Amino acid sequence: MANKTNDTVLRFMTCGSVDDGKSTLIGRMLFDTKTILTDTLNQIEKTSKKRGMTAVDLSLITDGLQAEREQGITIDVAYRYFSTGTRKYIIADAPGHEQYTRNMVTAASTAECAIILIDARKGILTQTKRHTYLSTLVGIKHILVAINKMDLIDFDEEQYKHIQDDYLTFFEAIKDQKTQVDFVPMSALEGDMIVERGNRLSWYNGPTLLEYLENLDVSDKNSMQELRLPVQFVCRPQESSNKALHDFRGFMGRIESGTLKVNDKIKVLPSGHHSEIKDMRIGDDFIQEGITDQSVTITLKDEIDISRGDMIVHEGDNIASTKDLTAMVCWLSETPLTVNRTYLMMHTARSSKAKITQIKHKIDVNTLREEFADKLNVNDIAEISFKLAQPLVIDTYEKNRVTGAFILVDESSLHTVAAGMVKSIDS
Numbered sequence: 001m002a003n004k005t006n007d008t009v010l011r012f013m014t015c016g017s018v019d020d021g022k023s024t025l026i027g028r029m030l031f032d033t034k035t036i037l038t039d040t041l042n043q044i045e046k047t048s049k050k051r052g053m054t055a056v057d058l059s060l061i062t063d064g065l066q067a068e069r070e071q072g073i074t075i076d077v078a079y080r081y082f083s084t085g086t087r088k089y090i091i092a093d094a095p096g097h098e099q100y101t102r103n104m105v106t107a108a109s110t111a112e113c114a115i116i117l118i119d120a121r122k123g124i125l126t127q128t129k130r131h132t133y134l135s136t137l138v139g140i141k142h143i144l145v146a147i148n149k150m151d152l153i154d155f156d157e158e159q160y161k162h163i164q165d166d167y168l169t170f171f172e173a174i175k176d177q178k179t180q181v182d183f184v185p186m187s188a189l190e191g192d193m194i195v196e197r198g199n200r201l202s203w204y205n206g207p208t209l210l211e212y213l214e215n216l217d218v219s220d221k222n223s224m225q226e227l228r229l230p231v232q233f234v235c236r237p238q239e240s241s242n243k244a245l246h247d248f249r250g251f252m253g254r255i256e257s258g259t260l261k262v263n264d265k266i267k268v269l270p271s272g273h274h275s276e277i278k279d280m281r282i283g284d285d286f287i288q289e290g291i292t293d294q295s296v297t298i299t300l301k302d303e304i305d306i307s308r309g310d311m312i313v314h315e316g317d318n319i320a321s322t323k324d325l326t327a328m329v330c331w332l333s334e335t336p337l338t339v340n341r342t343y344l345m346m347h348t349a350r351s352s353k354a355k356i357t358q359i360k361h362k363i364d365v366n367t368l369r370e371e372f373a374d375k376l377n378v379n380d381i382a383e384i385s386f387k388l389a390q391p392l393v394i395d396t397y398e399k400n401r402v403t404g405a406f407i408l409v410d411e412s413s414l415h416t417v418a419a420g421m422v423k424s425i426d427s
Contacts, residue, residue, distance in 0.1 A: 010218060013092035013107040015135070016117035017127035021148045025117065025188040026080060026093050029210065032195035035082040086214050094131075105330050105419050108135055109405065112218045113142040115209070120153045120185075123163050129170060130365045133381070136179050137328055137421060139401050143181045144212055151187040155200045160185045173368050184209055225292075226319070227258030227266075228395075228403050229312040230348035235297060250297040251306055253349070256402040258314070260290045260298070265315040268306055269393040274315060275302040309350030311393040311403075319395055319403070323388040324426035326360070328397075330381050333410070333417035337376040343417065345388065347406040352390035354408065359384050383423065397421035 014022040030036050080091045092107035108114065114135040118128055135143055145167055153159050164183050171181055184193055185204055192198035195210045207215070235250040260266075264277045278299045280287050290296045298312075306312075313319055331337050337356065345354035361370035362382035376382055397404030408418040 008218060009088045009090060010113065010213060010216060011090045011092070011111050012113035012115060012213065013094050013104075013111040014115045014117060015094040015104055015107070015131040017119070017122075017125040020117035020119045021188040022093055022117050025115070025146065025148065025186075025194065025209075026091055028188050028191055028194050029091075030080065030082055032191060033082060033084055033210070084210070084214065089213070104131060105134060105138070105332070108138045108140060109401075109419070111135075111138075111140055113144065113213070113216060114140045115144045115146050117146045117148045117188075118163055118167070120147050120149045120156075120159060120163065124166050124170065126366060128167075130379070132167075132171060133174060133363070133365050133368070134330065136174055137330075137381070139397060139421075141179055142216060142218070143179055144209070145181060145183045146209065147183065147185050148188050150185045150192065150201065151190050155185070155192075157203045160204075170368075175368075182206070182212065184212065225257040225400060226317045227260055227312070227314045228256040228319075228400060229253050229260065229296075229298075230256065230350070230403075231306055231308055231310045231312060232349045234307060248299070249303075250299050251312070252295070252297045253312070254295045255290050255292055256348070257292055257400055259292070260296070260312075262288050266300075266312050267315050267317070268304060269311045269313060269319065270321040270391055271305060271310070273302075273304040273306075275300040275304055277301075309348070311348070319393055320425045321391045321393050322425045322427050323391050324386070325388070325392075325394065325422050326383060326385045326424045326426060327406070327420040327422045328381065329376075329384050329408070329418050329420045331376040331378060331418050333415065334378050335410070335417070336378075337380075337418070339374060342411070344409040344411050345386070345392070345406050345420075346409055347392050347394060348403060350390075350392060352388045352392055353411075354389070355387045357385045357387050384420075385426070394422055394425065396424065 014025055016022060080093070082089050082091070092111060094104040094107040114131070116128060116131055116135070118124060132143065145164070147160055147163055150160070168181070184206060185201055186193040186209060188194060190198070192201055193204070193208045195208060197208055231251050231253045233252040235248070235252055237248055260277065260280065262277050262280055265274065266277060267274050278301045280290055280296050280298045282294060282296055311319070339356055339359060342353055342355045345352050359373050359376065360383040362373040362376060362380050364371055365381065373380070373382060393403070395403040404422045406420045406422070407416050408420065409415065410417050
């Protein structure tokens with residue numbers, strides 16, 4: 001039976017260890033769904049011939065940087081867009097090398113599904129565990145474990161089941177995760193179980209990779225959550241020729257979650273001022289309702305003080321304004337984190353100086369044990385307490401992936417040094 005057309009866009013990422021076949025998998029999917037442009041295909045055919053290959057190297061489709069093609073690895077996150085006629089997709093191909101974990105976190109932050117590849121010859125590796133843990137940490141609800149390179153183990157069902165059991169043993173030890181895990185055996189190089197089933201995995205009765213993605217339900221997005229509209233810009237037109245705009249004062253921002261309608265009663269935080277929505281527009285077009293991910297301009301029925309970084313919520317919504325919080329942090333900098341350092345915490349459209357008061361523990365990604373730490377090195381994951389100079393209007397990450405997330409910036413270098421997810425609000 002043919003799938004019904006699905007209007008939603010599915011964002012998913014591929015991740016795993018080095019040489020597990022992530023780029024080849026995406027290349028195979030784009031190739032078999034006939035979504036590669038002719039000039040792109042011609043270019044990778046030429047590159048493949050230069051390397052002495054008799055077949056097209058499909059990994060070149062996503063390895064877009066010259067350094068990636070020269071080294072045969074993925075360094076940066078490669079984004080690709082395609083549609084099957086049933087659904088639209090945004091793919092993020094995350095690098096497998098440990099030193100590029102920061103790039104993987106970037107891809108995971110907006111993904112709704114993670115495809116974690118495992119080389120069927122090698123089984124579960126450290127990066128498999130790290131990427132699994134990070135996927136659950138950033139709130140990804142669906143993980144598909146793709147046991148790849150089955151052609152290199154003669155499509156052995158017993159080895160597939162052994163890897164499946166090992167993975168589930170590790171996964172079930174992760175605390176507080178609410179993620180659905182599924183498995184699929186495949187050969188990205190030869191195309192088995194990607195788009196077509198092939199005829200060498202007859203013992204597997206589940207869906208192909210594409211069938212899984214086509215039918216994945218991600219309808220529980222932020223539209224069902226409470227309204228969160230961080231103000232990014234206060235619009236006061238200065239065009240003297242248009243007198244009608246002299247008194248215009250609009251507030252611009254993206255609806256990160258929930259919906260907003262004309263005449264809704266709202267509250268502005270942290271001031272606590274109340275008003276109602278007078279009108280709302282996208283560009284020059286007036287609308288009656290704004291939904292999640294739409295960038296809107298609103299005007300209010302009352303003249304109240306609002307500035308960049310303020311948060312607009314519905315009148316009865318419950319969200320905290322705090323100077324004290326605890327978060328899970330992935331340290332991304334080569335310079336170690338030490339206690340009592342002060343960083344700049346960037347949260348939605350607001351920022352505050354943040355002092356690290358305590359590293360409660362760090363996580364050993366192999367055993368998932370909590371360990372003592374007085375500093376963090378690159379790629380370490382830890383639970384940390386912060387004291388802020390200015391209050392931030394913030395949710396826990398479990399409640400809202402946008403308003404519960406932040407980055408830390410080193411004020412001296414202006415480099416991003418960490419990504420954080422709020423675990424608890426402490427005051």
